Amino acid sequence: MPLPDSFAAWLSERLGVELVGRAPVGGGSIHSAWRLDLADGRRLFAKTNGASSLPILEAEAEGLRALAEAADEAGPRVPVPLACGVAGASAVLVLPWLDLSRGRSAADEPQWRRLGAALAALHRHSLTRPCVAEDRVGAAFGWPRDNVIGSFPQRNGWQADWGRFFVQRRLAPQLEHLARSGHPLRRASLLLEHTGLWLGRHRPEPCLVHGDLWSGNAAISSDGQGVIFDPAVHRADREVDLAMARLFGGFPEAFFEGYQDAWPLSSGHRARRELYNLYHLLNHANLFGGSYVGQSQACLDALVERGEGAEWA
Structure with missing residues (x-):
């Protein structure tokens, strides 16, 4: 599922950041995955699928938050969701970028x-x-x-x-x-x-x-x-x-x-x-x-x- 033309505006509204570049990344068999390049030099990670897949991405976001809370200081690192919703015809989950x-x-x-x-x-x-x-x-x-x-x-x-x-x-x-x-x-x-x-x-x-x-x-x-x-x-x-x-x-x-x-x-x-x-x-x-x-x-x-x-x- 490609990122919609409206995605940059959606990202700006949700996170207050400016998107200057995007590139697909591998590894996903269910969703499309993207590297997002921001004007301030940072990167984010995004998953997209059809809008009907929003409940799946919301469940993933909930699970990540739960794991992050349980991990506390001694547990593994868990990427905490930054935004999840519908942009145009796409369901989107945005996460921190991890190398x-x-x-x-x-x-x-x-x-x-x-x-x-x-x-x-x-x-x-x-x-x-x-x-x-x-x-x-x-x-x-x-x-x-x-x-x-x-x-x-x-x-x-x-x-x-x-x-x-x-x-x-x-x-x-x-x-x-x-x-x-x-x-x-x-x-x-x-x-x-x-x-x-x-x-x-x-x-x-x-x-x-x-x-x-x-x-x-x-x-x-x-x-x-x-x-x-x-x-x-x-x-x-x-x-x-x-x-x-x-x-x-x-x-x-x-x-x-x-x-x-x-x-x-x-x-x-x-x-x-x-x-x-x-x-x-x-x-x-x-x-x-x-x-x-x-x-x-x-x-x-x-x-x-x-x-x-x-x-x-």
Whole structure:
């Protein structure tokens, strides 16, 4: 979605800045992304899409604000939204410009280790501090409103039981949509039944989580700070962030070591990792089809077959 001719005026009205240049940047699969050059020499970052996509960008903005509040001084850097709205026929989200590096050399390990520790600090701090989007911090899992995971709807609301939440608001909607699209997975009902039992033995705290923490949504800035962005926030078992960080690779082991040193994960987290990542495999199957359908079925089969033998709690 190109920036409309009226965008410069919209930006001036919202932020009091003068736009002198714009250039597309890569990295986005859902929205168009832009570097904005300002008359005072600064740069901003913008995402655009059709005006009907405004709720998606508003949900992202809300998630970024929530993470930034929970991060406090010890947490990772989170770009705080500067403006979000409709300019002409485009929905627009404006963020600070960050110079990012995705270095994975041995020299970058200390920064990734610090990012892991910072994520642990964010998770822990979120337990005692409500975000602007919430009325209070309680013992419930979810979020005040639905948002998206990628471009797929993510159901939220509140649920006191983590296992029930994960079954009803995460796995079941993905499995149902996949079945309606002509790709029903074998033993899906059995998996949902087992998941409630497996997670019923686990008693996590309702941490604020990023929710979509693959390596494309985290980086090290040019000044050495860890940054996270593009969230799908909700309150959940903190293990879901660590699980997804391993799903597609890209995070160095130092990241996980930094987290574990700061706040060790509870027993059984390795067994739960595949269960939590099934949600993201199902989401990719619904969004992209292809081999992700087979990967989802293979993961589901392995979980069901592991059954009672796994150390879930």
